[in-house]
Amino acid sequence: xxxxxxxxxxxxxxxxxxxxxxxxxxxxxxxxxxxxxxxxxxxxxxxxxxxxxxxxxxxxxxxxxxxxxxxxxxxxxxxxxxxxxxxxxxxxxxxxxxxxxxxxxxxxxxxxxxxxxxxxxxxxxxxxxxxxxxxxxxxxxxxxxxxxxxxxxxxxxxxxxxxxxxxxxxxxxxxxxxxxxxxxxxxxxxxxxxxxxxxxxxxxxxxxxxxxxxxxxxxxxxxxxxxxxxxxxxxxxxxxxxxxxxxxxxxxxxxxxxxxxxxxxxxxxxxxxxxxxxxxxxxxxxxxxxxxxxxxxxxxxxxxxxxxxxxxxxxxxxxxxxxxxxxxxxxxxxxxxxxxxxxxxxxxxxxxxxxxxxxxxxxxxxxxxxxxxxxxxxxxxxxxxxxxxxxxxxxxxxxxxxxxxxxxxxxxxxxxxxxxxxxxxxxxxxxxxxxxxx
Ligand SMILES: *Cc1c(COP(=O)(O)O)cnc(C)c1O
Numbered sequence: 001x002x003x004x005x006x007x008x009x010x011x012x013x014x015x016x017x018x019x020x021x022x023x024x025x026x027x028x029x030x031x032x033x034x035x036x037x038x039x040x041x042x043x044x045x046x047x048x049x050x051x052x053x054x055x056x057x058x059x060x061x062x063x064x065x066x067x068x069x070x071x072x073x074x075x076x077x078x079x080x081x082x083x084x085x086x087x088x089x090x091x092x093x094x095x096x097x098x099x100x101x102x103x104x105x106x107x108x109x110x111x112x113x114x115x116x117x118x119x120x121x122x123x124x125x126x127x128x129x130x131x132x133x134x135x136x137x138x139x140x141x142x143x144x145x146x147x148x149x150x151x152x153x154x155x156x157x158x159x160x161x162x163x164x165x166x167x168x169x170x171x172x173x174x175x176x177x178x179x180x181x182x183x184x185x186x187x188x189x190x191x192x193x194x195x196x197x198x199x200x201x202x203x204x205x206x207x208x209x210x211x212x213x214x215x216x217x218x219x220x221x222x223x224x225x226x227x228x229x230x231x232x233x234x235x236x237x238x239x240x241x242x243x244x245x246x247x248x249x250x251x252x253x254x255x256x257x258x259x260x261x262x263x264x265x266x267x268x269x270x271x272x273x274x275x276x277x278x279x280x281x282x283x284x285x286x287x288x289x290x291x292x293x294x295x296x297x298x299x300x301x302x303x304x305x306x307x308x309x310x311x312x313x314x315x316x317x318x319x320x321x322x323x324x325x326x327x328x329x330x331x332x333x334x335x336x337x338x339x340x341x342x343x344x345x346x347x348x349x350x351x352x353x354x355x356x357x358x359x360x361x362x363x364x365x366x367x368x369x370x371x372x373x374x375x376x377x378x379x380x381x382x383x384x385x386x387x388x389x390x391x392x393x394x395x396x397x398x399x400x401x402x403x404x405x406x407x408x409x410x411x412x413x414x415x416x417x418x419x420x421x422x423x424x425x426x427x428x429x430x431x432x433x434x435x436x437x438x
């Protein structure tokens with residue numbers, strides 16, 4: 001099909017995620033045909049820097065020869081077999097490698113195929129563990145305000161981004177949301193609901209979908225200590241932060257924290273194929289052991305759980321981390337990214353704040369009226385200039401693959417700055433609310 005035909009067919013048949021379809025028709029979104037390294041190429045041959053890592057998952061660039069070869073080799077063996085009642089080498093080997101690199105104490109790997117389900121699994125395991133340990137009342141969860149853990153109903157229940165989640169409130173189970181970064185607030189909630197809370201779930205160091213909000217140093221460590229004191233599990237959702245995104249393999253490492261559940265997704269396959277994993281401790285695992293008739297089994301599984309092609313990609317991605325010294329090579333890029341943002345973006349009048357952790361960047365603009373869709377306009381302007389970035393409201397998210405080169409970083413930041421200037425030119429920001437105007 002030609003581009004025009006494809007576009008017409010997209011408009012008449014598809015419904016895109018997180019997209020207002022009214023207006024989509026006029027947008028001429030690129031139709032991506034292929035990619036190489038950190039560049040994606042559309043059906044018209046136009047090239048774009050992949051400034052969102054194909055939605056926060058690509059790690060070593062597209063078409064990495066080592067990962068390509070591993071997936072092709074697996075394809076010559078089998079594309080999919082089930083983990084229900086059977087096993088396969090890729091799942092076994094990747095499981096062992098994940099346990100090796102994960103924080104201490106995480107010794108069991110339960111696969112699924114996306115971040116939301118991997119969180120659901122942690123939530124259900126925590127609940128069922130307590131139930132089977134005779135503490136059935138430990139059925140509630142504490143999360144953080146503005147948290148995001150995926151879009152299925154359980155994950156939305158522990159999510160608290162008004163814009164995405166408030167409409168579904170009647171469908172959700174009750175949770176308590178603590179002010180992020182405030183240890184006393186977390187402790188107050190745990191104390192108040194000590195008779196019902198079974199687990200705390202957090203995104204470590206960075207709340208991604210909220211708009212790249214950073215937690216103060218020491219916060220995650222303090223939450224771990226509170227969880228120990230109140231006898232509740234700590235679920236750490238590293239779906240976004242895992243696999244190097246914050247500058248270390250896992251964000252937990254930076255606070256020397258071992259969670260009871262470590263939730264992995266997005267970058268686990270280098271961004272190649274859908275796979276996720278929920279890691280937990282021997283203690284949790286043993287809480288599910290029993291004779292068949294005790295019915296302590298974890299009755300949960302997805303058809304494509306632990307898919308062999310995805311596991312092959314995951315193993316190859318970990319090989320690349322080792323062979324290329326990806327984490328070490330990333331450090332100067334993080335510093336360069338910070339310097340470039342300071343030079344090109346920080347001076348812009350319409351930029352309120354830049355938040356960065358590793359290669360996760362949120363550029364918050366001063367408030368513009370909702371109907372201007374300013375974040376969205378900036379991404380369109382960036383696209384015209386050859387880079388893909390995404391808005392979260394009026395925050396522009398820039399998150400290149402770990403494999404990004406220094407010259408690509410330069411281009412990505414200058415394009416983003418130019419796009420902000422172009423899109424905001426002549427648009428009046430919302431008057432700041434001052435004491436006088438109230
Ligand atoms: C993206 C994301 C998820 C959801 O992962 P999916 O694979 O999209 O279901 C969960 N938690 C965090 C922190 C994420 O960034």
